[in-house]
Every structure is written in C-alpha cells, then in structure tokens.
Amino acid sequence: MTGQRFRNNSLLGDLFRQEYPKMTAVLCRRFGLEHIEIAEDIISDAFLKASEYWAVHGVPENPAAWLYTVAKNKAKDHLKRISLFETRIAGHIKPDEEEAESDFGFGSGYIGDSQLAMIFAVCDPGNSAQSQICLALQILCGFSVEEIANAFLTNLETIKKRLYRAKTQLRDSRFQIRTLSAASIQSRLDTVLKTLYLLFNEGYFSKTNDQLIRNELCAEAMKLALMLTDNPLTDNAQTKALLALMCYQGSRLEARAADTGEMVLFEEQDQSLWNQELIEKGNYYLVNACQGNEVSKYHLEAAIAYWHAHPASPDRWRHILQLYNQLILIEYSPIAALNRAFALARVYGHGKAILETEKLGLTGNDQYHKLLGYLYEVTDVGKAIDHYRLALQLTRASPAKQVLERKIEALNK
Amino acid sequence: MKEFMxxxxxxxxxxxxxxxxxxxxxxxxLAGIAAQNKLVDQGNSLSPFPESAKTVRPDNEVTDGPYTEIKEFIVGYIIVRAETIDEAVEMAKENTIFKLGGNIEVREVIKHKLH
Structure with a gap:
C-alpha cells in the first residue's frame, strides 16, 4: 500500500486518509468486490500521479476533485481495455457501451451510499475479528499497512497475511455491493456493529502507547457509526446505543492519556479534561436508543458509561453493578466479569468482592491479579503484593509495568 | 464439564x-455464576398460580395448580456447568431461596442424542 509514502507530504497524507476510502468504495461498487485490487491499484496510481504532477505544477485548486478525475479516467481506460478483450479476444457479446462510459458519480450522495455499502461488504462474517479490523482500517479508514502494524504492535508480514486472507474471503463471498438490499443489511448489521465496536476498543484499550493512533482509531470508528445512524436502513436502537457508548468513552480519551495504563479509576481522572460536548451527544443518542424495549449489550455498556460520566450521583455503583449483572448474562467476557467484581466491591465491600473474584479463576489474566492486588491492599498487604507481582509478570506494556512496580514498592514500605 | 439443572x-x-x-x-x-462462565441456561420461572398451572393425571383427570400432594412446588430452573455435582451444590448453597424455607434440587443433565 502506498499510503506511507505520502505521509511525509502532509497535504497528500491527509487527502489519502480522507479520500482513499471514498474512492475505493465508489470504484468497488462499479467493478464489484472481486476486483478490489484493481480499484486499489487505480487509486494508488492517481495518488502517485498527484505527488509527481503537483510537485512540478503546484497543487490544484480542488485537490480532491483532481484526484477523482484522474481516478475516473484511469477506471474508464481500464473498462475499455476489458471490453476490448471481451469483444475481440474472448468473443463475448459487446458490453453496453453506455455502461462502460457511464459516470463514476463521485457526487456526495453516491459516495455516501458507496461507503455504506463498503462497510457492509468489508464486515464479512466469514472473516475473523482481527482480519475484519485490519480490513476496516485499510479499506474504510485509509490506514497504511505500517500504521495498522503499529496499532496492533505487530509486524508488517502478519498484517499483510491477515489482509490477504481477508480479501480472499471477500472475493469468495460474492457479496453484492452494487445493490445493497434491506435484507443484506439486516443479515450483516450485527457483524458491522461488532466490527465498529472492536475498532473503537482497539483504539480505546490499545496496546500501543501512541496516543495519536489511539485517538485516530476511535475517531474513525465514531465516523463510521455516525454514518450508520444517518441512514434509515441502518439507524436502529443498537446503532444509536453503540454510538452513545463511543461518545461517552470518547469524552474521556484526553483524561485517559493523562493516566498511565492504570485500571481505570474514573474518580482519579481529571474530570475537567472530560469532553462535555461528547457526553451530551452520548446522552442524546442513548435516550434515542431507549425508545423501544430492546436492550442490547451496547445499551448496557452505554448505560454503564453514562454512570461513569456522571460521578456525582451517589447511587451510581449500585446501578453499574446491576448493569454489569445484565451484561454478563447476555454475553460472558473476562473483562465484564472483572469489572462486575470491581462494582461489587464498591457496593458490598472488598471482602465480598474478593470471594467473588477468586471464583473467576482467571489466573492467566493480568487484570485479574491487578484487581485482587487492589482488593487485598487494605486487609492483606502480603497477598496484595503477591497479586501485583503476578500481574507484573503477565503485563507487557511498559507504562502499566511501571505503575505496578510503584505499587509494590509503596506496599513494601 | 457436566451440566446440572x-x-x-x-x-x-x-x-x-x-x-x-x-x-x-x-x-x-445468577450473574456471579455467569461471571465464572458456568451458566449454561438462564432457565425460566414457572408460574404456580392455578390459572396457569394444571396437573394432568390418568383417566383424563385434570386438577388446578401444580402437583398438590406435596407441600412445595417448583418455581423455576436454571442449568449450570460444573466438574462435579458437589461444585454445582456449592453454587446452589449461595442462593437466597433458603431464607424463604425453599429448597433447590440439583440434577445432572443427561443429554439425549439423536441417532
């Protein structure tokens, strides 16, 4: 992928991030998903041409339009070659000239529809969660392979392999991107929401320390979720609840950057860093998400985030515990089990929470030991230190390690 | 792992x-069991009221309410996952139904396989 080479040039870099996903969506809708590589090649060529031509002739008045025109012409040339091949060599019936000549419609309405279709095409239930996120980052968010590798703290080859496998699956699935039907939307909406949820979490709980990448991942996920709420076909209670969740979490991104990988104790964050505007947006989407009777895991998580964003309410831990109870009954996850135990400690005290936490048996999980370390701090310093040490052994990220080392040191005094 | 009702x-x-x-x-x-990833089925409550509970006996005899010859009646069930019946019994012990003088029967589930 050519994304990285434009990063030195900030204008082209920004354009690439903004326009690449749109251009891919439009061209894929025209060519079909099985030819996604052709679309990618054409767009990369257009950017390459821009970098050369603009360096000599200066940047045109409307750089995006310039790129679209070049991509459109290259796409038309490609289609002409194909039709020549098909009529003269392969002996097929002459394809509709008008279609080959048809406008690629880089108009804003068409781009929006194409991007929406692309989201549904990319979120293929046949792909693993990891591959889906990689693919979403590349095709929907215009991330380069290098940037994806940085976000995942993994090497280029791994990401390339994941993308290759994911694209093979896309081709084989024969998803119809040109005519996105209400039925195909319904069948994939769950997968789409899950992908956006994972994409956001990848940023919010990212392994990387690069705050810029984390913010960008979250922002991209929110942009895509917003796109879903803008279309009546995809704007349902779950979509709104997911967006509400992202708004609440997003409101604390800045405050989180100030803390250092600590198990997030919201009380300890500088609340003046919370983005009130996003909290209000969260309230708006959550209220709208709760018009019907549906309670999805996004509703529950958004409601938990709501209470965290309103720390003044005295009864909030009781509500949060109740919500975690419901969440764990919908879907088990170790992180939900641990967060529930933390809420339990807030409502019923550390003693009861220790009993419940030790039953979880997540002995290979650093967060499990961190929670037990925290819960034992008051009553049994020896055990607290033991658990913090175990957590330290299981932690890889260095800021989180430093926090644990400092805790052990403080307890040893 | 076995399953117990x-x-x-x-x-x-x-x-x-x-x-x-x-x-x-x-x-x-219930959430405490789910948090251990040991809840197989949240189960259901069974209404004990006469209008929604009947007992059918031989010779088409139908009586109102749950089986009335015993002094207690079933109000619900869940299914959990456990290595042994003792582990399932330990989970049951922490339920608050005993405060009401109720009880919990623990039964291993034998799954029917279709041949």
Missing part, C-alpha cells in the same frame, strides 16, 4: 412475588 422450590405461593431486594440478590447470584 438447579430446580427451585418454595412452599408459600406469596413468596413467588419477590421484593426488589430479593430480585437484586437473585440477580447478583
């Missing part, structure tokens, strides 16, 4: 409508 019984029909505190305690207990 926990069958809940109470004696007084008035206890079937729980107080908010009882609801909270039950949910805490």
């Amino acid at each position: 926990l069958i809940f019984r109470i004696k007084d029909i008035a206890d079937f409508k729980p107080t908010p505190e009882q609801i909270q305690e039950r949910l805490n207990w």
Whole structure:
C-alpha cells in the first residue's frame, strides 16, 4: 500500500486518509468486490500521479476533485481495455457501451451510499475479528499497512497475511455491493456493529502507547457509526446505543492519556479534561436508543458509561453493578466479569468482592491479579503484593509495568 | 464439564412475588455464576398460580395448580456447568431461596442424542 509514502507530504497524507476510502468504495461498487485490487491499484496510481504532477505544477485548486478525475479516467481506460478483450479476444457479446462510459458519480450522495455499502461488504462474517479490523482500517479508514502494524504492535508480514486472507474471503463471498438490499443489511448489521465496536476498543484499550493512533482509531470508528445512524436502513436502537457508548468513552480519551495504563479509576481522572460536548451527544443518542424495549449489550455498556460520566450521583455503583449483572448474562467476557467484581466491591465491600473474584479463576489474566492486588491492599498487604507481582509478570506494556512496580514498592514500605 | 439443572422450590405461593431486594440478590447470584462462565441456561420461572398451572393425571383427570400432594412446588430452573455435582451444590448453597424455607434440587443433565 502506498499510503506511507505520502505521509511525509502532509497535504497528500491527509487527502489519502480522507479520500482513499471514498474512492475505493465508489470504484468497488462499479467493478464489484472481486476486483478490489484493481480499484486499489487505480487509486494508488492517481495518488502517485498527484505527488509527481503537483510537485512540478503546484497543487490544484480542488485537490480532491483532481484526484477523482484522474481516478475516473484511469477506471474508464481500464473498462475499455476489458471490453476490448471481451469483444475481440474472448468473443463475448459487446458490453453496453453506455455502461462502460457511464459516470463514476463521485457526487456526495453516491459516495455516501458507496461507503455504506463498503462497510457492509468489508464486515464479512466469514472473516475473523482481527482480519475484519485490519480490513476496516485499510479499506474504510485509509490506514497504511505500517500504521495498522503499529496499532496492533505487530509486524508488517502478519498484517499483510491477515489482509490477504481477508480479501480472499471477500472475493469468495460474492457479496453484492452494487445493490445493497434491506435484507443484506439486516443479515450483516450485527457483524458491522461488532466490527465498529472492536475498532473503537482497539483504539480505546490499545496496546500501543501512541496516543495519536489511539485517538485516530476511535475517531474513525465514531465516523463510521455516525454514518450508520444517518441512514434509515441502518439507524436502529443498537446503532444509536453503540454510538452513545463511543461518545461517552470518547469524552474521556484526553483524561485517559493523562493516566498511565492504570485500571481505570474514573474518580482519579481529571474530570475537567472530560469532553462535555461528547457526553451530551452520548446522552442524546442513548435516550434515542431507549425508545423501544430492546436492550442490547451496547445499551448496557452505554448505560454503564453514562454512570461513569456522571460521578456525582451517589447511587451510581449500585446501578453499574446491576448493569454489569445484565451484561454478563447476555454475553460472558473476562473483562465484564472483572469489572462486575470491581462494582461489587464498591457496593458490598472488598471482602465480598474478593470471594467473588477468586471464583473467576482467571489466573492467566493480568487484570485479574491487578484487581485482587487492589482488593487485598487494605486487609492483606502480603497477598496484595503477591497479586501485583503476578500481574507484573503477565503485563507487557511498559507504562502499566511501571505503575505496578510503584505499587509494590509503596506496599513494601 | 457436566451440566446440572438447579430446580427451585418454595412452599408459600406469596413468596413467588419477590421484593426488589430479593430480585437484586437473585440477580447478583445468577450473574456471579455467569461471571465464572458456568451458566449454561438462564432457565425460566414457572408460574404456580392455578390459572396457569394444571396437573394432568390418568383417566383424563385434570386438577388446578401444580402437583398438590406435596407441600412445595417448583418455581423455576436454571442449568449450570460444573466438574462435579458437589461444585454445582456449592453454587446452589449461595442462593437466597433458603431464607424463604425453599429448597433447590440439583440434577445432572443427561443429554439425549439423536441417532
């Protein structure tokens, strides 16, 4: 992928991030998903041409339009070659000239529809969660392979392999991107929401320390979720609840950057860093998400985030515990089990929470030991230190390690 | 891992409508099992009231209410996952139904396989 080479040039870099996903969506809708590589090649060529031509002739008045025109012409040339091949060599019936000549419609309405279709095409239930996120980052968010590798703290080859496998699956699935039907939307909406949820979490709980990448991942996920709420076909209670969740979490991104990988104790964050505007947006989407009777895991998580964003309410831990109870009954996850135990400690005290936490048996999980370390701090310093040490052994990220080392040191005094 | 059904019984029909505190305690207990990833099926409650409980006997005899010759009746069930029946019994022990004089029957589930 050519994304990285434009990063030195900030204008082209920004354009690439903004326009690449749109251009891919439009061209894929025209060519079909099985030819996604052709679309990618054409767009990369257009950017390459821009970098050369603009360096000599200066940047045109409307750089995006310039790129679209070049991509459109290259796409038309490609289609002409194909039709020549098909009529003269392969002996097929002459394809509709008008279609080959048809406008690629880089108009804003068409781009929006194409991007929406692309989201549904990319979120293929046949792909693993990891591959889906990689693919979403590349095709929907215009991330380069290098940037994806940085976000995942993994090497280029791994990401390339994941993308290759994911694209093979896309081709084989024969998803119809040109005519996105209400039925195909319904069948994939769950997968789409899950992908956006994972994409956001990848940023919010990212392994990387690069705050810029984390913010960008979250922002991209929110942009895509917003796109879903803008279309009546995809704007349902779950979509709104997911967006509400992202708004609440997003409101604390800045405050989180100030803390250092600590198990997030919201009380300890500088609340003046919370983005009130996003909290209000969260309230708006959550209220709208709760018009019907549906309670999805996004509703529950958004409601938990709501209470965290309103720390003044005295009864909030009781509500949060109740919500975690419901969440764990919908879907088990170790992180939900641990967060529930933390809420339990807030409502019923550390003693009861220790009993419940030790039953979880997540002995290979650093967060499990961190929670037990925290819960034992008051009553049994020896055990607290033991658990913090175990957590330290299981932690890889260095800021989180430093926090644990400092805790052990403080307890040893 | 084996699966066990926990069958809940109470004696007084008035206890079937729980107080908010009882609801909270039950949910805490149930979620505690789910948090260990040992809840197979949240199960259901079984209404004990005469209009929604009948017992059918031989010779087409139908009586109102749950089986009335015993002094207690079933109000619900869940299914949990455990290595042994003792582990399932330990989970059951922490339920608050005993405060009402109720009891829990623990039964290993034998799965039917279609041949």
